[in-house]
Amino acid sequence: MTNPPMLPYGRHVIDDDDVAAVAAVLKSNALTGGPAVDQFERALADVTGAAEAVACSSGTTALHLAVLGLALKPGDQVVVPSLTFLATANCARYVGADVVFADVDAATGLMTPETFREALTRGGAGRVKAAIPVHLNGQACDMRGLRDVAAQHGISLVEDACHALGTTYPGNDTVPVGACRDAVAACFSFHPVKTVAMGEGGAVTTNDPVMAATMRRLRGHGMERNPLESSIPEFALAPDGTPNPWFYEMNEIGWNFRASDIHCALGLSQLKKLPQFLHRRQELVALYDTALKPLAPLVQPIGRTGGAVGWHLYAVQIDFAAAGKDRATVMRALAALGIGTQVHYFPVHLQPYYQRLYGRRTLPGAEAYYSRCLSLPLFPAMADADIARVTDALVRVLGRN
Ligand SMILES: *Cc1c(COP(=O)(O)O)cnc(C)c1O
Numbered sequence: 001m002t003n004p005p006m007l008p009y010g011r012h013v014i015d016d017d018d019v020a021a022v023a024a025v026l027k028s029n030a031l032t033g034g035p036a037v038d039q040f041e042r043a044l045a046d047v048t049g050a051a052e053a054v055a056c057s058s059g060t061t062a063l064h065l066a067v068l069g070l071a072l073k074p075g076d077q078v079v080v081p082s083l084t085f086l087a088t089a090n091c092a093r094y095v096g097a098d099v100v101f102a103d104v105d106a107a108t109g110l111m112t113p114e115t116f117r118e119a120l121t122r123g124g125a126g127r128v129k130a131a132i133p134v135h136l137n138g139q140a141c142d143m144r145g146l147r148d149v150a151a152q153h154g155i156s157l158v159e160d161a162c163h164a165l166g167t168t169y170p171g172n173d174t175v176p177v178g179a180c181r182d183a184v185a186a187c188f189s190f191h192p193v194k195t196v197a198m199g200e201g202g203a204v205t206t207n208d209p210v211m212a213a214t215m216r217r218l219r220g221h222g223m224e225r226n227p228l229e230s231s232i233p234e235f236a237l238a239p240d241g242t243p244n245p246w247f248y249e250m251n252e253i254g255w256n257f258r259a260s261d262i263h264c265a266l267g268l269s270q271l272k273k274l275p276q277f278l279h280r281r282q283e284l285v286a287l288y289d290t291a292l293k294p295l296a297p298l299v300q301p302i303g304r305t306g307g308a309v310g311w312h313l314y315a316v317q318i319d320f321a322a323a324g325k326d327r328a329t330v331m332r333a334l335a336a337l338g339i340g341t342q343v344h345y346f347p348v349h350l351q352p353y354y355q356r357l358y359g360r361r362t363l364p365g366a367e368a369y370y371s372r373c374l375s376l377p378l379f380p381a382m383a384d385a386d387i388a389r390v391t392d393a394l395v396r397v398l399g400r401n
Helices: 016-026 035-048 059-069 086-094 113-122 143-152 209-218 261-271 274-295 327-336 352-358 364-372 384-398
Strands: 052-056 077-081 098-102 128-131 156-160 172-176 185-189 202-206 299-301 314-318 373-376
Touching (some): 016 261, 035 202, 035 261, 052 059, 059 185, 059 209, 098 352, 113 143, 143 156, 327 373, 327 384
Antiparallel strands (some): 299 314
C-alpha cells in the first residue's frame, strides 16, 4: 500500500496556461523592465479597485516601500499587531522607526479599534505615525473603526493584506481589500503559499499618486530620468539646453525591489484565476466547518468576522490541554498521516530581537490565540475528500472517535 500524498498546509496551483505565460516572456526581449510589469500592475489595480498598484519583489519589500512612502524615520513609532509574520514589524525597523505591538482579539487574531487604542497608550506622545493592521487568515480588520482611531491621532494606516487578496470588507461586500478607502496603502504578497503565486513577488496598492511615484522611484535605486527638471542641469542638459540622452540622477537612497517580467507574467496569469481560486477556497472552508462540528468544543474554527472572505489559511483553535496532547505531538502525528499543518503565528513581540529592544511584555489576546491555533491544509487543488481525510486524521490524533 502506498501512502497518500502529503497535504501541505498551503501551496500554489500552476496550470499549463501559467507555464505558457512565463515561457512567452522567456522567449521575448524583456525578462525585466518590460510590459508584463505594467500589465500586472494594471490588472491588480483593477482587481482591488485602487488607482495604482506598484509591483515589487516580495510582500516584505511591499511593506518596506509603504513605510518609505510615508517617510517614516528614526524616532517615529508604528503600531503593529503582534500576531503576524515578522515582516509586518520588521518594515518599521528597516527605516529606523520603533514598533509598538498591539494585542489582538483572542478569537479572530485581528487587531481591533480597542487593541489599537490600548497600544497607543503605550506609544510616545505624538510619536506614533503609522499603524499596520493585518487581515489575518484572509479576514479583514474593522478598517472603519481603526480609521476613526487613527484619524483622532493623525496616524496613517497601511493594510498588511498579504493574506487577504479577494476579501471584501465586512458590512461592505462591494469594496475589495486593497481599494484603500480607509488606509493610505495596502501591501500584498505573491509568495507561492499565498492565494496568487509569482514565485517571489509583492505589490502596494494606493490611491495617492505621489506616494505611488515615490515607491516606484525607491524600488529602483531612487533613479530619476527627468533631465528637464534636474537639480543638476549642467549635467542633465547639453550647452544648447537639449536633454542628454544618457542622463539619470539620484536624489535619495533607493533599493532594487523590482519584480521581473518573468514573475509578473506568472502573477498576471494567476490573477485571471482569482475568482475560481476564491470560490474553491470558500467551498473548502464550508466543508471544513461542517466536518469539524462534531469535534467542538475541542476543535473550533477561529472567530468569524462575516462577509465574503478570500480565505488564505484555514485556522482552527484546539484545546490541547483538554485533548491531553501538546501541539508538537499533534502536528507530528498529523504529519505521519500525511497532513501538513503550521502555526500562524508565534507572537512577534516574543521574538528575542524584539524582547531585547522593548523588553518582555504580555499581550494576552495574541498569546491565547497563539497557544491554541493550528492551520490545516487549504489550497484550491484539494479535493472534497481531502477535507474528510484531514478531519478523520484529527479525530484519530486527538483521540475522539
Ligand atoms: C507572507 C507575508 C508577508 C511577507 O511576504 P513575502 O512575500 O514572503 O515577503 C508579510 N505579511 C504577512 C501577513 C504575510 O503573510
